[in-house]
Amino acid sequence: MANTDRLINPRGRKHYRRSYSMTEVRIGLVILLGLGGFAGWVAYEGAHPRDDLFANTPDLLDPGSAPVERGPLPEHLAAKGWKEGRLAAFDADNLYEKINGRAGYFTSKGFVVLLFLPLTSEDTKGETIDVEVYDMGAAENALGAYVGEKPDEIASNESTGVVWHRDRNALYMARGSYYIRAIGSQESPGVDRALEHLRKVLETGLAAGERPWAHALLVDALGYDASTIEYAKENAMSFEFARNVYVAREGEDTELFVAPAPDPEAAEAMAKQYVQGFTSYGEVVEGGDWIKDQYLGAFSAVRTSGPLVIGVRGATTLELGEEALAKLEAAAAALPPEVLTAAQAAAAAPEQEEEPDEADRDALPEESYPPSEEPR
Incomplete structure (x- = not known):
């Protein structure tokens, strides 16, 4: 009864072939060797990635950004053994493309422009630092942005015209009208040295601006x-x-x-x-x-x-x-x-921002334009 119920092979596992073609054997061996070689190549490439495949390589810009003049950035921001990538700028209209979800925080505090500069280690693969310099228009705006992002449990260092702190693989600083975030790809001695060099250059090279009257x-x-x-x-x-x-x-x-x-x-x-x-x-x-x-x-x-x-x-x-x-x-x-x-x-002082019209309000994402301000 069991045999009659089988729809495809009523003989179960019984084998009928008495011999195999050598061509089939050779083809099978070639396929197995090919699969083994491919698996070995994948394993090797995974352990030895190419530098030009990193997402934040300095030769690539974020979508929507464009090369710009160096502007207020001092020279020699890269420490020894590091190199600078291409500088890009983002204004209030496209800031959300760089920091989507946080653009509204900065535009509400007087944001003018973001200068983005990637740094890459020439000695250690995979070590990078993303440097973000926010021009906030005034010293009080920069300090407001800095204080708003600083955890309460972290103490700041202060000297004339600058406040800063380190948090693991990152540096945060406010100097003059600029708020700086420099975030390393990992915690390592190389990233730590590069961040310390960056801090010293920015501390003396960026314009201090006027101190807030308050x-x-x-x-x-x-x-x-x-x-x-x-x-x-x-x-x-x-x-x-x-x-x-x-x-x-x-x-x-x-x-x-x-x-x-x-x-x-x-x-x-x-x-x-x-x-x-x-x-x-x-x-x-x-x-x-x-x-x-x-x-x-x-x-x-x-x-x-x-x-x-x-x-x-x-x-x-x-x-x-x-x-x-x-x-x-x-x-x-x-x-x-x-x-x-x-x-x-x-x-x-007059307000510098203008009320966006309805067309702009509908066209831009919520984070991409400053909040409207009521006239005085």
Whole structure:
């Protein structure tokens, strides 16, 4: 019965051929040898990759980029035993092609142009460093971008006109209006030496630019670390009206902030906007002008000092808030006239970005254009 059920070969595994053609044997051996040779070639090529097959070879540019003049970049960025690739530039329209998903972060902070320069080791295969130099238009924008990407647990190094830190196989730096990220392909002594050389050249070769005026208050007078001063060009504290705001943190929760206005009258009007903003989710403490957050129970207050709006936000207790505000008021009142003049100039500076029209807004990805700004 089992044999009748077989559809193809009712004889099961029974073999009928009594001999084989030598031609078949030879062909089979050739095929086996060919397959073995191919497998050996694949294994060898995998263990010995060609340099020109690396995705970030300096002879290739990212899609959409174009060779540019060296501009602000100093010479000799490559350490001994390393070589530079071709320089490429990305503006606000095509930045997303280089750093898709992060373009919006930079364009919201005053981004102007990104200069991208790959470095490749001539001594060790596979060792590369991608150097990204972001021109942020102003020193406060560069510092804001740097602080926003720096993990809290990493300490910064600071000298005149520059803050920087190392994180494993990467270097991060802010100098003048430039924010620099240099990321190595791996952790190795060669990459480490090349990053240290790069840091020294950029530290002295890039223009330092003007120091942010608010550092005279928050760093010099109050003693906060410059690498921790946060800067929001717009929409600070989620307030649409809050622009050019500098923030220093006192502990984990309390924030001391300062924003410039063109004149004392404008500062008074701006302070009222902050009060309205804080009271939108809180209530004024009885017998004073402090505002208590109805959700977090934190305390906030706003004052003016000449053309400056100053304040404390998020104090865990009223006593801590009053102490922080008192020292902020005293330091602001003692600022020299040239600092106040610089603050007024920063507040009066016209916006450089234009509102994209609807056609551009629809045509470009979300990260590729700066967020719209309301007219003053």
